[in-house]
Amino acid sequence: MSLTVVKGLQSEIFVPITPPPVWAPVTKPLNEMIIGLATAAGVHRKDDKKFNLAGDFGWRQVDSDSKPEDLMVSHGGYDNSDVNKDINCMFPYERLKELAAEGFIKGVATHNVGFMGGGGNIQKFTDETGPAIAKFFKEQGVDAVLMTAG
């Protein structure tokens, strides 16, 4: 710009960069799809290891035949009161099983995933946890994944 006195000035305001798009096309109708469920809400079995509330890049397997009373949440980043009353608030696996029973979807994945989002070691999440969970669903032959987070 010809009127600029000092060239190369940059904004002092931090401007985050949105990553490039990712896209996996949907190739079959819902009633032929096995749906996996992954939540960042810190859902896990009560007899499983709790998440470290200060930040945890691990993940837990949560099976769809679990009883709601055998599941719990450990997450340091949001108000847990609703999800403590009803795990389906963040992990709506009972609703998905009902949708499968009525034929809206073909089925719910046998093994699903809980992890603790909202911070932690983002590098580990990106390089290790994310690909591990993706592989976990791929090996089960899951057709699509429903997530709750953010």
Add this chain to the structure above:
Amino acid sequence: MQRAIESIGIPTIIIAALPPVVRQAGTPRAVAPLVPMGANAGAPHDIEMQTAICRETLQQLEEIESPGKIVPLPYEYHAMI
């Protein structure tokens, strides 16, 4: 996480309470009911709302045609905390 699953060829959709956050994180597909963080799939024990949110979220899996789209869902829940 959503991007990791999507990038190995499994389509995904996320139910977000904070749509600007998932937009910033580069979500491929998202829906946003009017819910607080912690009840993304609807109010506790409100089976009707939870079912509707899940059903319409899955429908958007088929309907969203381009990455980054966030579709509002017409369900509202205010947590009394």
